[in-house]
Amino acid sequence: MKKNTKASAVTASLASMMCVQGGASVAKQLFPIVGATGTTSLRIGLSAILLNLINRPKFWKFSKQEWMYCGLYGGSIALMNMIFYLAIQRIPLGLAVTIEFAGPLFLAILLSRKLLDIVWALFACAGILLIVPWQTNNIDLVGLGLAATAGIFWACYIVMGSKVSKVMNTNHAVSVGLVFATCIVVPVALYTGGLEKLTWSSFALGAAVAVLSSALPFSLDLLALKQLPAKTFSILTSLQPAFAALSGLLFLREHLSFLQWISILCVVIASVGTTIFSNKK
Numbered sequence: 001m002k003k004n005t006k007a008s009a010v011t012a013s014l015a016s017m018m019c020v021q022g023g024a025s026v027a028k029q030l031f032p033i034v035g036a037t038g039t040t041s042l043r044i045g046l047s048a049i050l051l052n053l054i055n056r057p058k059f060w061k062f063s064k065q066e067w068m069y070c071g072l073y074g075g076s077i078a079l080m081n082m083i084f085y086l087a088i089q090r091i092p093l094g095l096a097v098t099i100e101f102a103g104p105l106f107l108a109i110l111l112s113r114k115l116l117d118i119v120w121a122l123f124a125c126a127g128i129l130l131i132v133p134w135q136t137n138n139i140d141l142v143g144l145g146l147a148a149t150a151g152i153f154w155a156c157y158i159v160m161g162s163k164v165s166k167v168m169n170t171n172h173a174v175s176v177g178l179v180f181a182t183c184i185v186v187p188v189a190l191y192t193g194g195l196e197k198l199t200w201s202s203f204a205l206g207a208a209v210a211v212l213s214s215a216l217p218f219s220l221d222l223l224a225l226k227q228l229p230a231k232t233f234s235i236l237t238s239l240q241p242a243f244a245a246l247s248g249l250l251f252l253r254e255h256l257s258f259l260q261w262i263s264i265l266c267v268v269i270a271s272v273g274t275t276i277f278s279n280k281k
Helices: 003-028 031-055 064-088 093-100 102-111 115-131 141-167 170-192 200-227 230-252 258-277
Strands: none
Touching: 003 031, 003 064, 003 093, 003 200, 003 230, 031 064, 031 170, 031 200, 064 093, 064 141, 064 170, 064 200, 093 102, 093 141, 093 230, 102 115, 102 141, 115 258, 141 170, 141 200, 141 230, 170 200, 200 230, 230 258
16 A cells, blocks of 8 residues: 555544544534434434535445445444444543444454554553543443443444445445435434424534534545555544543543543554554565
8 A cells, every 4th residue: 555545544534533523522512402312313314415415326326235335334324323322421422432442442353464463452452441440330331331332333334334435436335324324313313202302503513413423534434444454444443532532621621530541542552553563564
């Protein structure tokens, strides 16, 4: 892979993470009004409309394989985001992202073929263990479980994103994937009453979340996944806890302890390490 191509892929991945965590902070402001399911449906539904209007995918030209990959990719998007929002209703953003990262982390270990890859993954794992407040008795176990479940679908999202980006135009893939995701989350939101209290102001916030947390990052992720191996992308996303912590600090006033910052440093080092050495023999 050319150096400039790899650099652009890494830049796209970093920009995606900044958008996602900024969007998550905005999304938390919607929870008291429309709840986690309503916020998810606004985010994904509006993103689907926006990207399909911009990208104009040619549905009639898709093969059966492309439809299947888009469906699985979209299902991963829907479940990953809805379950994650249910988690951050119960636990802080930084903690939820760190627990959720276990999914991509274990995916990276499973896909590793070199000892050095495993070393970086285990280094990131040490950071995750440090950030979890094991000695605190009032942690919401349901919230932790939801974050871990979201991590499973995060790993599925990476796998399917890598597959779909190899067989079709990435802009078309993310547009159609979001249509499938919308077909999952909107019925859930309607069933749970998540959209009953929707107002114009909350709709505007939902549009902001849609752009920051879905339209931009999903497109950037597929751009990165087209150039980076899934295992490299998986450990690169270990920067998510750092971005989540900074977003929580800036927008939600969530302060971290010294030990938690050390844990974030661990996952940052793992991310940098795998990015630098992933293509070295």
